[in-house]
Amino acid sequence: MGAGLEGWDDPAEPAGPAEPAGLAEPAGPAEPASLATTTGPAEPTGLATTAGPAEPASLATTTGPAEPASLATAAGPTEPTGPAEPPGLAEPIEPASATSPTSHTGSTGLAEPTGLAEPIEPAGLTGSVEPTGLAEPIAPAGLTGSADPTGPAKPIEPAGLTGSAEPTGLAKPIEPTSPTGSAEPTSSAKLIDPTCPTSPTAPTKPPTPPRPRRLLRRFVLGLVLLLVLPVASAAVALRLAYGGEPGSGAHSRGRDAVWLGHAWVDGRKGDADVTALARRLRSTGIRDLYVHAGPLEHDGTLPDSAYPKARWLIGAVHEAAPGVRVQAWLGDELATESPDGMRLERAATRTAIVASTRRVLAAGFDGVHFDLEPLHSGDAHYLGLLDALHRTTEAAGVPLSVAAHQIDPLPALHTVAGALTGHPKWWSREYFGQVARRVDQIAVMSYDTATPLPSLYGGYVARQTALALDATPESTDLLMGLPFFHETKPGHLAYAETVPAAVRGVRLGLSRADADRVRFGVALYVDFAATEADWAAYREGWVTPG
Template identity: 50%
Template structure:
């Protein structure tokens, strides 16, 4: 530090100390030579990186805490689980996942579901066309499948899994005519014998009013048919204020606020949180994250609406899904930790995604870690 003139006069220093620049107070020469707008941009980037680094660090510590401990035995299946099924069950064409389904395939599915806690089957129907219309020719075997499940699995509900990519050059929920065609398609699906409709529109940003409108209108139709309206929803911000910096870190809208989830859920009979594709690289972090997702979803979704936590029974390798981290055991442990030793008395279950990618190990984990853990 440079001495003042008074200090030098009172107590002169016989050996002057080399002058040192404080890098926090004195900008280095190259920085001073930058134009003012460049300095401001650089300062903003440094601040943003610092914020994101802090966010990552705090989040990592929080996930470790959330995922610690032993999952309680009281948290287990109550027979309200679900399974997403590929389109091949109701109509197959070249390029579809799997192969055309046979009576033998149906019997294997019946055996799998009969010995599980699965109550709802979301079979991929449609999807909606980009104008919101629904073409029944895409699923010519729908009635065959519905009748077979009702016959072989009394009490198990078959829902039409309907959706589409939204925004950009795809379907637009802010268009009233498009929403009208979607609602008409809901009625048409129920007239074919489905027990409900399971919406899956992606990506829907937090606060989207068009989505609220179409859910409300569709619910009126399902209620008039004494059927269910079920909705897939994205993950929820783990804590208030996390969504905006989290979306920035993810590079796209990824989370809903708890308030928006609550607004959507009040017009639904069932909500399924897609608790996968988190980009988390370790199983302990994913386990803690799912525990927190379970807690906030329980808080946001009204207790009279069934809550499902979607779990990964697929094994694709991409930046959003680390197969060694997002495992069935990690997801189920996280859900049980989120439920706690005294699970709330409300409709709750897990939803397995997806039948054609699930392995015997996935099913084994479901049975040992969720279905029979109380025994």
Template identity: 50%
Template sequence: MADGPDSTPKPRRRIVRRTVRSLGALLAMLLLVVSAAVAAFAVHGSGTVDRSIRSTGQDAYWLGHAWVDGRKTQTDVDALAAQLEGTGIRDLYVHAGPYADDGTLDPALRPRASWLLEALHTALPQVRVQAWLGNVLAENRMSLASAATRARVLEGAEAILAEGWDGVHYDFEPARNGDQDFLDLLAATHSRTQAAGALLSVATPKLQPVTGLHHLQSSQWTKAYMRRVAGSADQIAIMAYDTFLPSERAFQGYIRRQTTLALDAVPADVDLLIGAPAYQDQKINRFDAAETVPAAIAGVQQALAGRARDRPVGLALYVDFDATEEDWASYRDDWGRTAP
């Protein structure tokens, strides 16, 4: 005969009830922490915004792979040049990869690279064109712990420099806080870019907004690790989006906090850019209505208010194939026109 619904031994039922209660308490605690964080960021994003703080001409724009695989033409280059006229965009990160999991970089991925470089340098002589390269870091994907993989990554970067790109823009995700292999790769790459008179730019994760948070989420960096990464780079672009925050005001406060932390972590002789989400993709870790270009701009302006203007901070717009007219209007009206 099958056991009835009350046949579970009493000790086991007590364990189940205790486990359920413990999980419920833990969930309630997490919800309380998240709610408190959202409220704190919303408060941080409140107050006046100094709209006199504008671009100082060191902004950047991420461009998709269509620019190097043959889908874009001279007409697109001309349109891009017109779009960027009078703005603070100085760097273009053009997707030229990705690396394969073993670290190799297939030149067949960028058959129109030489044409693009000539076309952009002609149309936009004041703009630097960097190769956006990277891959997913995971046990079943790329591992920078392999010296052979790092060596092949360097070979790919050297090939990029030989083609005449103005810089290498690394985007390896997720680069974990404290990863020494990543630091070794950056140091080796930086020696190559310096020898070539080119830039090494790094797209980085967000800084931990609360001390100790990196122990729970190692993809958020400490200021100490960010400082070490910046020591082997010419430019840091913080991907300050995908935050789960539900409101523009909270996201604005988060950007203000990220900018303030970054100003302390990134040395003054390294370019600092804050990523702005000019894209709408309904990802599970972001709310499109909350993470906006206007909120990102306002957060940066709040962070810079009252500071000496001797340390410029740029905005990096992500990404060209999804940016809307509204995104560009916000950038131009609130930030992007260069100061006279």
């Protein structure tokens, strides 16, 4: 019988002996009193039989396959005279076609021995039966159901029926790969990917590419490391610079200075204030007072009205504190980082600054101290101005002093800071030296460092002191600034930038770089913000260190 179960209504009857009574075969499927009979090949309950020659009454005979309870069943007619093939050695024989002479009713099933052979499902099946330990029949092509191997033979539904018998044993379906594929003869069933007919296993998946979120995490981590590692390394270096003990010769040389506010020249201070100032100065090493007489106008001019009490102050200080010099502190904001401010690139502005210097010296000041900010490293116009100013002060026999920016802690750091923030805070070592050689006195503004701890700030000051000593000629007075103010703002933490930490840093730097430098001191910024604790820390740590 073919895939459409031809001859279902008119099965071919062989010319062999008649079947025993009680097993008459109807035109359709008939079921005897004891055993079910189908129109397909029947399986015996004992040994393999077919619907050919008659069998004894003890063996059930059908016209279709019958499933055994224990042994294998042949898919076609039984061999009439030959001995039955022993279990375990039978090889499945695939019929040539649905009308093969080996098939009585057109069955395409193959007999499978017990133990070794596994069923092979023909192409086109929609389901398959897996052996339960013993050989089982393979359903004909086109069947939608499968025989239950656990009991007597049951009728097999023709193609098109919706019902199917479900095995109760260990049978599992083996999914066909394609109409031309074959089942894999293994001891256990495997599911085969239908999308890969030439391979029993699914292809290896390619590695999953990194997700955008993972890439973002890696980028952030790299950025953090890029920022954190240099900062951490710098912190360790500054802490190490703060270690150790300063040399015994690291103390005041009597060349210190202090910045004083504008109140000393505008009439707010009187004789009593001068007397108190002189009394304080006696226990210090201060020789120069930078008295605020400005600020300069953006065009470089300075009216006399800016310092009306200058002559009185100069005379009072000379009388109360002989040997102390009163210098005019002049300054302005430069237009280097904003559109407003003084422009040194203008020759007229530089000329006006020189003229203003002559006027303050004519008022009796003992020198002039300039503080122009923010002044970028490499500014040639500033160097030209200093040359002109030094000729003026030298002719008057007084010192020219300037406030200076800090020196690059790392090479070209001012360039990096300028590119990232627009504020190149530091000067290069070379530019610092160029400025120092053009003046008589240079005071480093060694505060506003943004360091978070006193130890780190002290280590930073120690490093700045060593750098400045290396860049400043011995003919120029070098002063290191001390923070006598307590304002907390961006770039300055009052709890970290303390006078004790700064004094210790200055002493450490001096001891390591040039312990015998004579023209050296400190400058205190600023008198109107200082506390008694600041003055005490300066005296005890620098003037008379224990």
